[in-house]
Amino acid sequence: MCDTCGCQLHEHHHHDTKVVEVNRSLLEANQKQAESNRHHIEHMGAVAINLISSPGSGKTTLLERTIDELKASCSIGVIEGDIETERDADRIRAKGVPAVQLTTGGACHLDAPMVHGGLHVLEHFAKGRPLDLIFIENVGNLVCPATFDLGEHRRVVLLSTPEGSDKPAKYPATFKSADLMLITKVDLLPHFDFSVEEAAGQARALKPELEIITLSATTGDGFAGWLAYLRGLLAQRTAHEH
Template identity: 40%
Template sequence: MSEKTIGIESPILSRNERLATQLRERFAKHQIFVVNVLSSPGSGKTSTILATNERLRDRYRCAVIEGDIASDVDAITMKEAGMPAIQINTGGLCHLEGNMINQAVDAFEAGVGLDNIDVIFIENVGNLVCPVDFDLGENLSIMILSVPEGDDKPLKYPGIFQHAGALLLNKVDVAPAFDFDMDEYNHTLDNLNPQAPRFSVSAVRGQGMDEWCAWLAEQIEAAK
């Protein structure tokens, strides 16, 4: 008896692409700019979103969709900072999918109302592989790498760095304590994704955040 291989990846991705198209149309209808935030665990996604909101909230009403395998710690943190937040627990899944985002958007619509949101940050599950394959209807995907993770991550996980529309290197304030080769990091990105702007930041200390937020505001305005 011959073996038969059943592929499930293609149907799953096709369904997600349809949902992503619907989400994109929904976001455009309400003039919501969506940022898909990608990184490994501990890189500083939450602190970067919070620091970005601090600099943008006078101009834009920002909300967050939090993706985690378990817990609602980050969503609580966002709400305490005054940002509407919806928590998605994936139960072990290493990425967010369009159907999850659609449910979160439904919750926003029933709560604060989509016309009262200008920007949604999607804090994706911390993973450097899975999230790349799943379009969430976003305007922009950003990749956050932190200095303690090492300058070799773009070599080990090239796909996520190639996918990103902007690249943030976080925790640069602690760079002297780590063996991070900035020249090697930039050389690798020159080959992988030379067109994406790069920002060296410390979300906690504020270093480089004004430059990043000014660029992001330009993208938000250009999308209107």
């Protein structure tokens, strides 16, 4: 158990073989549950996206605008992960979309068993209405969530312009594990020394096939690319089903 963050998986910090063994079996159990979550989500006919970023990069704001844009054409459900409070789930519910709040009470990431519970509650909240898209907003943290598969189909990492363009190189595991990087808050580019080119270069050095979209959830700039990405995922899902 890591004393600083409560996360149990910093194996390289531990030389005690027992600790390493416990960590390994925890991760194996998580992986098993994640596979089961993925089947569950596919059985529901949905596609799931795990959103990861530092606190305040704009995950919930992205979801609010995405819901506004897609609500008429597809059915959305959200699982919110936070250490404390129901605030983010309340923001999503205010948009008329079912949202489950998972509070970890201190843990710095969601894990697959928590999301399993969340899926059942989400189905209950959806009242029999089939869901097309399930967003899982992870706990704001650029480190620990990278290690835990939740059963998602796509992992999306957000990097907002005030955070600085050196974050991919400094937090490599998260960017390496993502399918898509959203560079958010591009409306603030004139006020910060953020370089889109540098951030993209660092991220692609870690993962050449990483997709990158720049957008602002406030102005809507670049949002069309994100919506096209989501529509593409939904189209693939339909193709799989038939």
